[in-house]
Amino acid sequence: MKRILVTGGAGFIGSHLCDKLVSQGHDVICLDNYFTGSKLNISHLMDNHYFELVRHDVTHPYFAEVDEIYNLACPASPIHYQYNPIKTIKTSVMGAINMLGLAKRIKAKILQASTSEVYGDPLEHPQTESYWGNVNPIGIRSCYDEGKRCAESLFMNYYRQNDVRIKIVRIFNTYGPRMNQDDGRVVSNFIVQALKNEPITIFGDGNQTRSFQYIDDLIEGMLRMMDSRDDFYGPVNIGNPHEFSMLYLANEIIDLTGSRSKIIYKPLPEDDPTQRQPDITLAKRELNNWEPKIELREGLKKTIEYFDNLLTT
Numbered sequence: 001m002k003r004i005l006v007t008g009g010a011g012f013i014g015s016h017l018c019d020k021l022v023s024q025g026h027d028v029i030c031l032d033n034y035f036t037g038s039k040l041n042i043s044h045l046m047d048n049h050y051f052e053l054v055r056h057d058v059t060h061p062y063f064a065e066v067d068e069i070y071n072l073a074c075p076a077s078p079i080h081y082q083y084n085p086i087k088t089i090k091t092s093v094m095g096a097i098n099m100l101g102l103a104k105r106i107k108a109k110i111l112q113a114s115t116s117e118v119y120g121d122p123l124e125h126p127q128t129e130s131y132w133g134n135v136n137p138i139g140i141r142s143c144y145d146e147g148k149r150c151a152e153s154l155f156m157n158y159y160r161q162n163d164v165r166i167k168i169v170r171i172f173n174t175y176g177p178r179m180n181q182d183d184g185r186v187v188s189n190f191i192v193q194a195l196k197n198e199p200i201t202i203f204g205d206g207n208q209t210r211s212f213q214y215i216d217d218l219i220e221g222m223l224r225m226m227d228s229r230d231d232f233y234g235p236v237n238i239g240n241p242h243e244f245s246m247l248y249l250a251n252e253i254i255d256l257t258g259s260r261s262k263i264i265y266k267p268l269p270e271d272d273p274t275q276r277q278p279d280i281t282l283a284k285r286e287l288n289n290w291e292p293k294i295e296l297r298e299g300l301k302k303t304i305e306y307f308d309n310l311l312t313t
């Protein structure tokens with residue numbers, strides 16, 4: 001049994017990670033300030049003696065004796081991270097400094113939830129880890145993209161300068177139950193709109209592409225990364241290479257929900273990347289043949305079931 005700290009543990013990804021770690025018998029501290037997360041996401045774990053909830057903001061130092069740290073605290077959807085962009089940068093940068101300082105002091109292993117957004121609007125396709133990206137440093141997404149890029153730099157420097165045992169995963173778009181229904185991300189938006197028979201809002205012409213992975217595949221990748229050999233620190237892409245357009249996604253969701261919704265078109269947000277697909281060769285090689293297992297339709301069905309329950313209760 002290990003003692004494990006999960007920052008951002010009450011969020012979408014963090015709560016699934018806490019579930020898995022508790023089920024494996026670990027002693028888990030879930031730290032969150034509930035900016036975008038919710039106690040409801042982890043309420044089923046509250047009675048477990050090996051699960052502890054701490055209200056804390058990662059921009060302030062925190063101390064605990066743990067073996068491993070998963071640093072996930074950061075709003076992830078454009079609506080939420082653009083709500084208070086200065087706070088978003090502080091969360092990424094000061095959160096990384098505080099958690100790396102803790103890892104250094106207590107000699108814990110630490111994993112950073114980085115993002116495909118470090119590639120910006122990529123000019124290389126699919127994206128390999130060696131690609132440096134095409135990020136607008138002053139645009140409205142930069143609070144998130146540059147915050148995460150700075151966090152990666154901090155992780156590398158704590159490794160080089162202080163021998164901290166680091167792991168960096170670059171997470172590509174992920175979906176599944178417990179996505180926040182108000183955060184404006186495309187999968188939750190389309191599903192909720194379809195279930196309510198409301199218009200499906202496509203931004204731009206809908207030909208922009210993304211590659212979505214189901215939450216369970218991501219959690220498996222993160223766990224394997226944390227357990228990978230000590231001299232492999234990444235960054236490593238964790239995502240599903242199955243790439244499709246937002247128009248295709250809208251039609252799949254209409255089909256799976258049997259919705260009467262019609263598609264409507266709205267302006268494309270500024271700096272919206274036109275395409276994104278992970279090259280996962282490195283993950284396969286270093287993470288014991290890790291690859292996504294859940295097909296889009298299967299994952300969408302589970303996510304639709306979750307939102308259907310949420311909307312009817």
Ligand code: NAD
Nearest residue numbers: 008010011012013033034035036037057058074076171174
């Ligand atoms: P989320 O918004 O559901 O979860 C983020 C959690 O962090 C929330 O519980 C929130 O309350 C908490 N948080 C935010 N600021 C905090 C602060 N200052 N102190 C303490 N807690 C704070 O988002 P998510 O989708 O679960 O994303 C989790 C992590 O994974 C983020 O770091 C995100 O950047 C990264 N990521 C997610 C995706 C994706 O598709 N979901 C893709 C790439 C990277």
Ligand code: UDP
Nearest residue numbers: 078184185186187189201202203208246272
């Ligand atoms: N999008 C859309 N309609 C929506 C929400 C999003 O067409 O109601 C588009 C958005 O413009 C982007 C893609 O879907 O091109 C993915 O958006 P999301 O915010 O989920 O992820 P990100 O842009 O951060 O990859």
